[in-house]
Amino acid sequence: MTFKDFVRTLDDWGNNNIPFFFLIDFEQKKPVAFRLDELPNDIRYEFNGRTNQTKSLPPAVRIRVEANPIAENEFKEKFDLVSKHLSHGDSYLTNLTVKTEVSLDKTLYEIFLVAKAKYKLLFKDDFLVFSPETFVQISDGKIYSFPMKGTIDAAVPSAEAVILADEKELAEHVTIVDLIRNDLSLIAKNVEVTRFRFIDRIVSDKKELLQVSSEIKGELFNEMTRSFGSILEKLLPAGSISGAPKKKTLEIIRQAEGAERGYYTGVSGVYDGQVFDSGVLIRYIEKREGKTFYRSGGGVTTASEWRKEFREIMDKIYVPVN
Numbered sequence: 001m002t003f004k005d006f007v008r009t010l011d012d013w014g015n016n017n018i019p020f021f022f023l024i025d026f027e028q029k030k031p032v033a034f035r036l037d038e039l040p041n042d043i044r045y046e047f048n049g050r051t052n053q054t055k056s057l058p059p060a061v062r063i064r065v066e067a068n069p070i071a072e073n074e075f076k077e078k079f080d081l082v083s084k085h086l087s088h089g090d091s092y093l094t095n096l097t098v099k100t101e102v103s104l105d106k107t108l109y110e111i112f113l114v115a116k117a118k119y120k121l122l123f124k125d126d127f128l129v130f131s132p133e134t135f136v137q138i139s140d141g142k143i144y145s146f147p148m149k150g151t152i153d154a155a156v157p158s159a160e161a162v163i164l165a166d167e168k169e170l171a172e173h174v175t176i177v178d179l180i181r182n183d184l185s186l187i188a189k190n191v192e193v194t195r196f197r198f199i200d201r202i203v204s205d206k207k208e209l210l211q212v213s214s215e216i217k218g219e220l221f222n223e224m225t226r227s228f229g230s231i232l233e234k235l236l237p238a239g240s241i242s243g244a245p246k247k248k249t250l251e252i253i254r255q256a257e258g259a260e261r262g263y264y265t266g267v268s269g270v271y272d273g274q275v276f277d278s279g280v281l282i283r284y285i286e287k288r289e290g291k292t293f294y295r296s297g298g299g300v301t302t303a304s305e306w307r308k309e310f311r312e313i314m315d316k317i318y319v320p321v322n
Contacts, residue, residue, distance in 0.1 A: 003233075006017030006031035014271060017226075021045065022278075023268040025124065026261040028236050032134055036270065044112060046120040047277050050270055053113075059068050063114065063319040064105040070098055072310060078256045081307040085252045086302045093175045094243040094252050096309070097261065097297025100317060110284065116203075116278060116320045119279030121268050121305065124253055126284040131279045132202055132211060132278060135238055135267045138276035141225050143188050147180045147240045148280075149173045149299055150212030151312055159210055168303035169212065176299070179212050179239040179246065186234045188218030193237070202320050209315065211292070228276055238280045241265040243299065264287075265296040283316070 001009070006024065011104060013020045021039050023032040034040070036052075036102040044053045062266025075098060082094045104111070112122040117130035149172055152163040163169055177193060184191045195215035202209045224231055242265075243249035254260075264286065284295040296316040298309050 001031050003028045003031055006033055006227035007035050007233050009233065012226045014221035014226035014228040014276070017273055019267075019271055019273045021270050022228075022232075023121075023266065024232065024236065025261065025266040026265045027235060028242075029260075030159040030263070036272070038231060042124045044109075044120075044122040045117075045268070047268075048118055048268055048273060050192065050277065054155065054307070057169065063321060065294070065317060065319055066103045067074045067314065067317050068101045068312060070101075071233065072307075075310050075313075076141060076306050078308060079300065079304075080250060081256045082300050083304070085308075086300065088319055091249040091252055092228065092244050092301065093172055094249050094256075094300050095241045095263065095265075095297055096253070096300050097241075097254060097295060098313060099286075099293040099295050100258075102285070102292055102294045104232070104285075108287070111285070111319055114319075114321060117283065119268070119281075121281070123263070125287065127263060127284060128227060129268070129279075129281045129285075130283045131281060132200060132320075133213075133240065133278075133282055135278040135280045136231070136235065136276070137278070138220070138228070138231070141220050143184060145180050145184060146213050147173075147176045147216070147227070148211055148213045149176045149240055150197075150209050151298070153315060154201065156209050163210060164197060164199075165213060170197075171301045171303065173212060173214065175244050177216065179244045181216055183235050184216060184218045186222045187224045187231055187250050191216065191218035206314070207318070209318075212238065225254060226276075227310050228271060229243050235269065238265065238267060241280055241282065261295070265297075283318075283320075 019036040108128040115130040119131040121129040133148040137144045150169040200211045264284045266281045296313045298312045
């Protein structure tokens with residue numbers, strides 16, 4: 001399926017009130033779309049309570065994730081390249097990601113069953129996502145987005161106050177909120193920030209993290225109300241995992257990361273006939289060439305320090321089990 005076919009298909013299904021599942025990669029080269037009644041058994045999802053999965057594991061199951069991080073100097077080279085572009089004014093914020101080889105003591109399917117997240121997706125035995133981040137939700141002609149930017153270890157003394165007072169984190173968050181607000185204005189009117197910088201808590205078997213999000217709301221133009229493919233075409237890729245300005249920042253990402261992201265940091269979701277709900281594909285484990293990798297990243301600005309960014313990327317290697 002080409003991206004143009006994908007857009008036309010989702011527009012048609014939405015406007016004819018046909019429930020569907022979709023998946024789109026970061027580069028928009030490998031879109032997937034199925035009517036919900038035709039979804040293959042090897043694609044399992046659970047998005048905010050909407051699921052095609054019936055089996056579950058006891059909550060006491062623990063997941064061991066052992067990471068073999070990339071060398072710090074390898075990360076610093078990527079970071080320095082991004083920082084050079086930032087200092088030249090090519091970008092205000094660039095989301096830099098890496099892949100870390102990991103070993104697991106459970107299968108991807110077992111982890112899917114036990115992980116706790118707003119958006120869980122197991123695509124065949126290729127990759128697993130347990131994402132805390134909503135991309136967009138649409139219902140009754142209104143669209144909502146919840147950009148997530150800013151992470152801190154909850155064990156840091158006064159962690160919530162620390163991250164909310166951090167000027168670098170504030171600048172990063174404001175940049176993304178402004179980007180998403182502008183994106184939504186392409187398809188909606190009366191776009192406004194209805195909640196600014198609220199805290200989500202994410203618990204794993206290793207630690208608890210605090211993540212900062214905001215809520216943005218708009219009223220879809222009449223012709224866009226259920227044209228879900230055209231909406232995605234205007235909004236992709238997600239601003240929170242690319243940066244600003246988006247076009248130039250995507251060029252920097254390709255240069256710094258050196259490889260396509262694929263479905264990592266793409267978007268997946270469902271339309272059940274009433275609500276369109278989608279999540280950003282972060283917190284991502286993939287199998288490739290006989291190895292298992294965990295993909296993670298973070299936003300880089302001129303105020304960023306490479307050691308702190310490296311630590312944040314490593315902190316994000318976890319499985320949420322509570």
